[in-house]
Amino acid sequence: MGRLFSVAQSSRGVNPHKRANSFPWAKIMKRKNYEQRKQHFVPACYLKAWLDPSAPKTSKNTPYVWLFDRKGENPKAKSPEKIFRESDMYTLTTPDGGHDLHLEHGLGTVESNFTKVRTSKFNFRRPLTDEDWLWACLFAATAHIRTASSRNHFLSQMEEVKAMFEKAAGPDWGGRTVEEELPPHPARSNVYIPRPGDFDNLKETTTKTLLGSAEEVILPALLGMHKTVLCTSDPLGFVTTDAPSTWCDPTAYRRHPFERAVGLHNPAIEITLPISPEQCLLFTHRPVGPLYSEVSTVWVDAFNHRHAAYAPTTVVARSKETRALWFQVGEPPADSWEALHPDPEERHRWTSPDCPPELRDILSK
Secondary structure, eight states: OOOOGGSSSTTTTTTTHHHHHSSSTHHHHHHHHHHHTTESSOOOOGGGGOOOOOOOTTTTTTOOEEEEETOSSSSSEEEESSSSSETTTSSSSSTOOEEEEEHHHHHHHHHHHHHHHHHHTGGGGGOOOOHHHHHHHHHHHHHSSSSSSHHEEEEEHHHHHHHHHHHHHOTTTTGSHHHHHHOOOOGGGGGGOOTTTTTTHHHHHHHHHHHHHIIIIHHHHTSSSEEEEOOOOSSSSSOESOOOEEEEOOTTTGGGGGOOOTTTTTTTTTEEEEETTTEEEEEESSSSSEEEOOOOOOHHHHHHHHHHOOOOSEESSSSSOOOGGOOOOOOTTSHHHHHHOOOHHHHOOOOOOTSHHHHHHHOOO
C-alpha cells in the first residue's frame, strides 16, 4: 500500500508485549497497547461534531451523541468513545505472533488531518488546498470501506469463494500444484488461481484488501469528481450513521433490481459524507453549485432519509429530536421498475438489455 499505510512503520513487526515487559512501567504500556487495539470503525473524532449541545456542561458529565435504530426508535445517549468499535479490527499478526498496528496508525493519521481540515476550512467555509482535498477525500474513501458492515459483506463473499473452491478442488488441494493441472492459455496471467494459504486468516486479508482499494481505487475517483459542501442552518441538521459515506444512484429505481449496483463510474452517482450537523460533503460527476451551497430543510430531510435508509443498523444525531419522515418507507415512484412491471414473475424472466439476442430465448426459459 502507498501513502496511507506507510506511516508508523516503527510498529511493523514489533511485538508490543515483549517490548513493554522490558520496561519498569510495563503495566502502563500494556494499558496503552490495549486501548490502541480497541479500534473504531467510525472515528470518535469524527462523531464529536454530533455531540448534543444541550447536554449539561459539568465536570462529571460525559459528552454524548444520540443513537437511533433504522426506524428512528430506541434513542440512546452514548459517548463517541464507546461506540462503533471492535477489538483488533485493524490489527495484523506479525510472523512472531505479535501485533502490527500500522493500519490503525495510518487511519489515525487520516483522521487527524481530516479533523484539521474540518476545523480550519470547512467550519469557516474557506477554500481548500490540494493537500486539504487529499485528506478530505482519503477520509471519505476510508469511511466508506473501513466499516464493520463493509468488512462483513466482503468477508462473507470470500467465505463463499473459499467454500466453492474447496468443494471443487477436493480435500487434498492443499498438497497439489494447481498450476500444473491447468492447460496453457494466453489470458492466464489475468486469472486468479487460489493457492494453499490464500484463505488463511481471511479477516486480516479482507481488511488489507479493502483499505488498499480505498487508497488505490476510491481516492483517485473522488479527487476527480465535483465537490459541493451542502450547508444548512436547520436546528436538527444532518445526521450520520454507522456507515457515514453513502453511495447512491438516484436514478437506479427505474432499472431492474439486478441492475441497481452503484459504482464509481455511474454517471448519476451521488456520494455523500456528512461532515457535521451543519455540513454534508457531496461528490458528483456533474457540477451542482458553488463549493459552499446553502440548502433548505427540504434538502436536509431528503439526505437524512437517504442516510437512514442506507444505514446498516444505527443513525447518529446531535439531538433526541428527529423528524418522522427521515425514517419513513415510501411506495415505489410511478416511474419505478416495480410500478411499471407489477407481475412478480418478470423479475425471474428478466435479462439485461445488453444480452445478445441469440441468448435471450435460452435465458428466459
